[in-house]
Amino acid sequence: MYESEFEQSVFDLRREKLRQIEALGHPAYPNSFAPENLKVLTLAAIRGEYDAFTGEALEKDRVNVAAAGRIMAIRAQGKAGFAVLQQNGERLQIYARMDAVGENAFQLYKLLDMGDHIGVSGYLFRTRTGELTIHVDTLTFLSKAMLPLPEKYHGLADVELRYRQRYVDLFMNADVREVFVKRAAILRAMRKFFDARGFLEVETPMMQPIAGGAAAKPFTTHHNALDIDLYLRIAPELYLKRLVVGGMDRVYEINRNFRNEGISTQHNPEFTMLEFYQAYANYKDLMDLTEELIQFVAMEVNGTTKTTFNDVEIDLSQWQRFTMREAIIKFWPTEAEPRPMLTDFESVESLLGWIDRTLEGNLEVRAGFVPKILGEPLIHLKSSSSYSPLYVALNFARNSLELEQAPLGKAIAEVFEAVAEPQLIQPTIIYDFPLAVSPLSKQKPDEPDWVERFEFYIGGFELGNAFSELNDPVEQRNRFLQQLGERERGDAEAHAMDEDYVRALSFGLPPTGGEGIGIDRLTMVLTGSRSIRDVILFPLMRPQAKQSDADAISE
RNA sequence: GAGCGCGUAGCUCAGGUGGUAGAGCAACGCACUUUUAAUGCGUGGGUCCUGGGUUCGAGUCCCAGCGCGCUCACCA
Numbered sequence: 001m002y003e004s005e006f007e008q009s010v011f012d013l014r015r016e017k018l019r020q021i022e023a024l025g026h027p028a029y030p031n032s033f034a035p036e037n038l039k040v041l042t043l044a045a046i047r048g049e050y051d052a053f054t055g056e057a058l059e060k061d062r063v064n065v066a067a068a069g070r071i072m073a074i075r076a077q078g079k080a081g082f083a084v085l086q087q088n089g090e091r092l093q094i095y096a097r098m099d100a101v102g103e104n105a106f107q108l109y110k111l112l113d114m115g116d117h118i119g120v121s122g123y124l125f126r127t128r129t130g131e132l133t134i135h136v137d138t139l140t141f142l143s144k145a146m147l148p149l150p151e152k153y154h155g156l157a158d159v160e161l162r163y164r165q166r167y168v169d170l171f172m173n174a175d176v177r178e179v180f181v182k183r184a185a186i187l188r189a190m191r192k193f194f195d196a197r198g199f200l201e202v203e204t205p206m207m208q209p210i211a212g213g214a215a216a217k218p219f220t221t222h223h224n225a226l227d228i229d230l231y232l233r234i235a236p237e238l239y240l241k242r243l244v245v246g247g248m249d250r251v252y253e254i255n256r257n258f259r260n261e262g263i264s265t266q267h268n269p270e271f272t273m274l275e276f277y278q279a280y281a282n283y284k285d286l287m288d289l290t291e292e293l294i295q296f297v298a299m300e301v302n303g304t305t306k307t308t309f310n311d312v313e314i315d316l317s318q319w320q321r322f323t324m325r326e327a328i329i330k331f332w333p334t335e336a337e338p339r340p341m342l343t344d345f346e347s348v349e350s351l352l353g354w355i356d357r358t359l360e361g362n363l364e365v366r367a368g369f370v371p372k373i374l375g376e377p378l379i380h381l382k383s384s385s386s387y388s389p390l391y392v393a394l395n396f397a398r399n400s401l402e403l404e405q406a407p408l409g410k411a412i413a414e415v416f417e418a419v420a421e422p423q424l425i426q427p428t429i430i431y432d433f434p435l436a437v438s439p440l441s442k443q444k445p446d447e448p449d450w451v452e453r454f455e456f457y458i459g460g461f462e463l464g465n466a467f468s469e470l471n472d473p474v475e476q477r478n479r480f481l482q483q484l485g486e487r488e489r490g491d492a493e494a495h496a497m498d499e500d501y502v503r504a505l506s507f508g509l510p511p512t513g514g515e516g517i518g519i520d521r522l523t524m525v526l527t528g529s530r531s532i533r534d535v536i537l538f539p540l541m542r543p544q545a546k547q548s549d550a551d552a553i554s555e
Numbered sequence: 556g557a558g559c560g561c562g563u564a565g566c567u568c569a570g571g572u573g574g575u576a577g578a579g580c581a582a583c584g585c586a587c588u589u590u591u592a593a594u595g596c597g598u599g600g601g602u603c604c605u606g607g608g609u610u611c612g613a614g615u616c617c618c619a620g621c622g623c624g625c626u627c628a629c630c631a
Contacts, residue, residue, distance in 0.1 A: 006565055010582065073591070080588035097588050112580075125599055127589045151566040151580050153592050158566085161621045172566095216630065235631095260631055262556080271631070376603095392628095462631060491631085518631055531624090542620065 007147060014146045017111045026105055026141045033119035033142055038066040039121070043090040047132070055126035066121035067092065068142060070171060071114055073152065073536075081109060082133075084218030085118070089177045096121050096136040104259060105139040114152070115145025138400035146217070147318045149477045163539050179535055182301055186256060186523055189198050189300035190274055195294055199250040199276060204239035206232060206256065211235030213440070213503065215493040216259040219269075232258035236275050237440065237514065241469060244512050252276035254519065256379040265531040266461055269540050274518040282442075282468040287429050290456055290464060290515065291319050293428065294522075301526055308528050309459040311424055316458070316525075323417050323432040331420040336390065348401050348408050355398045409434020409449060424457035434466075439479040439495050441467035458525050466515030473505040 002008045016029045033040060046065055050058070056130050069085030069092070080097035098106040101120075113116065119140035127133050150156040155172040161168040162176070191201065209228065211218035219325030221230050224506070236253050243251050256275045263269065278285070298305045298316045305317040322330060325345050332339040336358065344354040397411035406414075413434055420430070431454035435443060441451035453467035470476050483495035523535040535537035 002565095004565070004601090009600080010565075013583075075590050075593055076587085077593080078587040079592065080590090082590045082593085084591075089622080093591075095589070099588080125589095127591085129589080131589090131591075133589085148565050148581055151568095153580065154567045158562095158567070159624090160562095161566090163623090214631080257631085259630070262631095264627090265625080273631080377627060441603085465631075505579075516631080523629075542622070 007404075010148050011146050013049070014113065014144055017113070018142065018144055021108060021111050021141055021144075024104055024111075026108060028141075028144070029141070030142060033066075033068050033140055035066045035119070035121045035138065035140070037066060038121050039196050040066045040068060043067055043069055043085060043087045043092045045089060045442060046092060046124070048331055050124055050132060052441050053124070053132075055130070058124050058126060062120065062123045062279075064123050067119065067134065068118065068119040068140075069147075070110060071116045071118060072149075072171075074112060074531050076110065079106065083213065085113070085120075086171065090521065093127075093131055093133040095133050096120075101136055101139055103372070105136075109138055109139055112141075113145055113432060115149045117142040117144075118149055128240075128456075140505075144401055160541075163533055164544070166537055171418060174458045176351070179529060179536075182527050183519075183523045183535060185301045186372055186519065186526060189297040190254065190293070190298070190382055190519075191374070194250075194252045194276060198253045200248055200276075202240070202243060202253055203234045203255065204243075206252060206258075207234050208239075210496050210498050212495060212498050214259075215495065217261055217492055219260045221259050234259050235273070235516065236518070238498060238501045239273055240277050241509060241514065242501065242514065244279055245504045245507055245509050249279035249510075250277070263540065265533075266521065268536055271532070271536075273516050275514065275516045277469070277512055277514040278334060279510045279512050282426075283431065283454055283466055283513055284510060286466045286513040286515050287321065287431070287454060290466065291427070291430070292516075294458075297522070298526060304493050307526055308320075308427075309525050312459075314426055314458060316427055319427045319439060320431060321429040321431065324412065324430050325436075327420040327424075327428075327430050328412070328416050330421045333390070333419075345408075345409075345412055351411060352398060352401055355394050359394060359398075390418050407434075407436040408437030413437045421457065421462070422460050425460050427456065427458050428456050438467065438478075439483050442470045461521060462518075463521050463525070464515055464517040466513065469509065469512040469514050471505055471511065472511035473502050476505055477502050 001414055002011060018091040020026050031073050031219055035384040046067060048055065053063075067085065067087070067103075069087035071083050071311060072086045072091065073082075075082045075085040079099075080095070082095055084091055084093050096106065101109070120134055120136045121138045122134045122136040123136050125133055150168065154210075156162055156165075156169050162173070168235055170180075180193035182303055194201070207221065207223075207230040209230060211231035211234045213233075214235040214237065218231040218234050221232060222228070223230055235258070236255070240253060247485050252274060253276075255272065256270050257273050259267075260269065261267065270356065278289075294316050295305050307314050307316065310316055325342055328345075329340055329342070338354070338357055340354050344350050366449050393414050397406075400414075401408070401411050413436075416430070424430070431452075432444065432447075432450050433441065433455075435441075435449050435451050438451045438453050444450045444452055451467060453465070455462050455465045457463065470479070480495060480497045482499055486494040489498070520532050520535050522527070526534060527535060529535050
């Protein structure tokens, strides 16, 4: 049954112990723990109630309690013994002595192992060292740990084992449990926030015939009875806006999206997103709402707007706002002058002019920043890690502009991501995005090449994306057609045509603001977790073949 | 997808320059009726990730593969 001899022998020994426990008259797997005349309390409730009581007070008026938990430490001492029970993240010590529990129960006690579940009843007292402890009268066996627990001092430290065997990680490492308690609190706070503002929580399809609403590669699945391929959704966006057309003026959805792309400390193939839509609002309204929301959630969850991420203190009550073009100028590194000016972003020619001045000015001067590789094809640049991201981005922008592979807006967005994004540690809203990278957003009235869209950043990565929704069906159809063009040119992430969505818009979508917020990433920020896998209970791992399977495969 | 690092007992980790594998916890046995990383005495436990190669000899060196982590790319 087990690959290791050690685990198999422990398992066999524990089965023998279970047999002995049954021989003493205790069921090996009882159906419940329900002592007579005594309500079973949680360990948290007992601690909450009696942690403040002195030993004298507990001696004067005896408090009888019943509780259950997993044995996390056990210290036998002749005809008595201590054990520490753990339940729901709370711990409490128990003390069992033969003259109190009787011969039979003490025999049972001696058959207990770390990891077993037991129930006890008895009275509370304080030991010589002052620790609150249950003096056990009756001992009930509940369930056996058939495998040995990890080391009791260091716990389970191997990162891979922690993700693969989260069930062990959770009861061994208290802080892991805390992260997921907070994650639940974050979801609760978000629902509270939106419910209080008249938003309706809805659920839209996760299996979609057209995977729309974002630029990403979808997972494909198949429905047998209908014999059709379906996609796991990459975003709920287009369905939620259909609901706004239908008169649900304020809706939100919190659930999973699936994107068939790379895995990193910031990306899991399935991730949780909050998306919400508010009729008669625009992106400026959502900026205010976003700042309010993040602060509210932080206060509800942590009781403070301060949080520490990557050893940097972040204040979620202090927000900055820049346009994308302003951000490039502001965050342009001084060692890489000339810094661009707003006019440089006006046309392909002006941008190319600035890029050339910048690359020439830096050539050979600052080796760490700009290596001498101007002539190289960009395919090598993109996948190489030996050049500065800034340099790679500038070259990519320049080459794609010269070869007319990308519009001006796409090049500017490229430069922005390389220059500014890593520096956006404190809460920052970046607004006014290029039309070219925003197929679903509404144009700015005075600058038709730019749209009313913003993203917000905390800790150096993007947490949310919002815009004034494009509600002109004719324009939307044109944008889809443009995306189809990019699809034909090989962009697998370009948007597909969604005729029914255009039809929905044709019935009239009111001016609407919509936003998506990555819950996993927000949880990272609020819990100080560096990896997204630390805030997802079961992150996707490559399945591990057993040795016997591996042999079979290789044959 | 690329680069770097890691993989030794159930767990946490040691194992200069190649010489047949070790500690603590856990497990098993004994002692111990207020301990708390309990203590004392004793015992067992390993395909050193997998497969090749070099060598008289490989945990150690070389090659390939697998898994994980980090960085980068894609992306949220």
